[in-house]
Structure formats: structure tokens, C-alpha cells
Amino acid sequence: MSRSPAGPLVTVDGLQVEIAGSRILQGVAFDVPATGVTALMGRNGVGKTTTVRAILGVLPEGGLITGGRIAFDGDDITREAPHATVRRGIGYAPEDRGVFGSLTVAENLTLAERRGAGRPAYDLVHDLFPDLRERARQRAGTLSGGQQQMLALARTLLNDNRLIVADEPTKGLAPRVVRQVAEALRRAARAVPMLLVEQNLAVIRELAQHAVVLDNGRVVHAGSAAELLADRELTTTLLGVGRAAGTPRHGLAAEEDTPA
Numbered sequence: 001m002s003r004s005p006a007g008p009l010v011t012v013d014g015l016q017v018e019i020a021g022s023r024i025l026q027g028v029a030f031d032v033p034a035t036g037v038t039a040l041m042g043r044n045g046v047g048k049t050t051t052v053r054a055i056l057g058v059l060p061e062g063g064l065i066t067g068g069r070i071a072f073d074g075d076d077i078t079r080e081a082p083h084a085t086v087r088r089g090i091g092y093a094p095e096d097r098g099v100f101g102s103l104t105v106a107e108n109l110t111l112a113e114r115r116g117a118g119r120p121a122y123d124l125v126h127d128l129f130p131d132l133r134e135r136a137r138q139r140a141g142t143l144s145g146g147q148q149q150m151l152a153l154a155r156t157l158l159n160d161n162r163l164i165v166a167d168e169p170t171k172g173l174a175p176r177v178v179r180q181v182a183e184a185l186r187r188a189a190r191a192v193p194m195l196l197v198e199q200n201l202a203v204i205r206e207l208a209q210h211a212v213v214l215d216n217g218r219v220v221h222a223g224s225a226a227e228l229l230a231d232r233e234l235t236t237t238l239l240g241v242g243r244a245a246g247t248p249r250h251g252l253a254a255e256e257d258t259p260a
């Protein structure tokens with residue numbers, strides 16, 4: 001939210017990661033521009049989560065960066081500890097949402113406040129997600145999946161973050177809720193650039209300007225999201241979706257648009 005570099009915000013170059021001795025990423029390379037939404041796509045198990053976890057410094061146990069480089073705003077952050085990447089302003093909404101179910105919405109937000117990051121942006125959060133203000137005293141565990149996802153995004157927006165990394169925020173949600181979360185993501189991305197791991201092509205179509213596709217631990221395509229989605233042959237080859245990616249019949253989250 002603060003500075004805006006001339007070059008890419010994140011550069012991943014030749015990234016190699018092993019987990020428990022298996023090579024998971026085999027030289028992943030892509031840029032995240034300093035504006036808009038960059039979608040990180042690919043079939044299940046191709047290395048999307050591993051890539052974002054490497055950027056954040058939170059590889060699972062047994063995970064190791066064995067080669068390559070990650071830069072954030074020009075600084076080398078390869079193998080940097082998570083507290084350091086957090087301090088740089090990289091906010092993370094993990095796949096499991098990471099909210100504390102036994103705490104209230106307000107307590108979840110308070111816990112997310114980062115010391116030294118300036119005044120927490122409650123105005124922005126409540127402006128974008130008025131529902132969370134109304135539900136401030138509700139336990140997060142009793143929120144719907146969509147509301148929990150909004151809380152997870154709100155936690156990243158509270159601090160003066162420079163990048164939001166959101167991992168499959170619409171996964172497992174009903175189509176109506178996917179639409180709500182997509183709207184929440186759209187609002188969040190107005191405030192902060194986003195690296196969005198997402199498999200729902202309708203969501204990507206609505207939100208993303210840039211697209212990076214992984215397969216088998218490598219980048220197999222990087223470029224304009226609109227161009228990728230307009231190319232039926234390419235989306236079929238790269239993502240395994242069976243029909244035109246540009247035309248969901250019922251708005252977002254057409255199941256046909258989600259690769260297996």
C-alpha cells in the first residue's frame with residue numbers, strides 16, 4: 001500500500017524446492033507485477049501452495065529451497081524467516097483460512113494487528129466488509145465459510161501490507177458463496193496487489209490481469225489472464241478444463257470451469 005516499485009513486486013527465479021527429499025519445484029520462474037491480481041494456476045498437486053509458501057518462508061517440515069532466488073521489491077528474500085516476510089508487508093490468507101474459531105471476529109482482527117505497521121486499517125476493513133463489523137462479537141468458528149474467508153482477507157488488509165497472498169480462497173465453497181468471496185477479493189485487490197492461487201476460471205476471469213500456470217513443478221505459461229482464458233485449446237492443454245473457459249453459464253464458479 002505504501003511504495004510502488006517500478007519493476008515487479010516479486011520475482012521468482014529458478015526456484016527449486018524439495019520436500020522430504022522429493023523435488024517438488026524444478027526451477028519455477030515468474031514475476032508478480034506491482035499492481036492488480038496475478039493468478040497462480042494449475043492442476044492439483046503441481047506446486048502452487050509450495051511456491052507461495054516458499055515466498056512466505058513457511059515451507060512445511062522437511063521442505064528446503066535447494067536453488068534459485070526470490071526477490072521482493074528488489075531485495076533478496078530467499079530463505080527469509082516468516083516473521084521477516086511479514087514485516088516486509090506480505091500478508092497471507094492460507095487455504096484453511098487460519099482463523100481462530102473459538103475467538104470472536106474482533107479478537108481475530110486484534111490478533112492480526114502487526115506492531116510497528118502503523119495504525120491498523122479498521123476503517124478500510126469495515127468499509128470493505130461491513131458484515132464483519134456487525135459480527136464483531138460472534139465466534140469465528142460459527143461464521144459461514146464465506147464469512148471466514150472474508151475475515152482471513154480482512155486480517156491481511158488490517159496492516160499496511162504491500163502484497164496479499166491468497167491460497168485457494170474459493171475452494172470448497174458453494175457457487176453463491178464463491179460469488180461473495182470473489183467480490184471480497186475484488187475489493188481487497190483494489191487496495192493491495194494480490195497473488196491469488198485459484199482454480200476457478202470464472203473467478204480468475206473476473207479478477208486477474210496476469211496468469212501464471214504451473215505443471216509438475218515448472219511454469220508452463222505466463223502472461224495475460226484474459227488471453228489465456230480466451231484460448232480454449234491452451235486452457236484445455238494446461239489446465240485440463242473441457243470447455244470454453246470464457247463463458248460460464250451461471251456467472252462465477254461454473255463447475256465445468258474447475259480443473260480436476
Ligand SMILES: Nc1ncnc2c1ncn2[C@@H]1O[C@H](COP(=O)(O)OP(=O)(O)OP(=O)(O)O)[C@@H](O)[C@H]1O
Nearest residue numbers: 019020024043044045046047048049050051060061
Ligand atoms: N508436507 C508435505 N510432505 C510431502 N509432500 C508434500 C508436502 N506438501 C506438499 N507435498 C507434495 O508437493 C507436491 C505439490 O503440492 P502443493 O500443495 O504445492 O500443490 P498444489 O498445486 O498447491 O496442489 P493443490 O491444488 O492440491 O493444493 C504434491 O505432490 C504434494 O504431495
